[in-house]
Amino acid sequence: MALALVCTHAGYYPLEITANGFFCPLHGSSFSKSGGVTGGIAPTSLRRFATTYNGSAGTVTINRPA
DSSP: OEEOOOOTTTOOOSOEEOSSEEEOTTTOOEEETTSOEEESSOOSOOOEEEEEEETTTTEEEEEOOO
């Protein structure tokens, strides 16, 4: 899974990486490592994208809409 580090409250980015997840310094919203809202005024979780790992190539592909 990949996360868009853009706050769902006011679109601030990039979010700060913390020991517990992510933090938006603009209005104080916080998010868990899986992107769920854990505090503040953000209305929804961070946007998630599916990923695919190719072991032979050593690459990760982020599957996001066009």
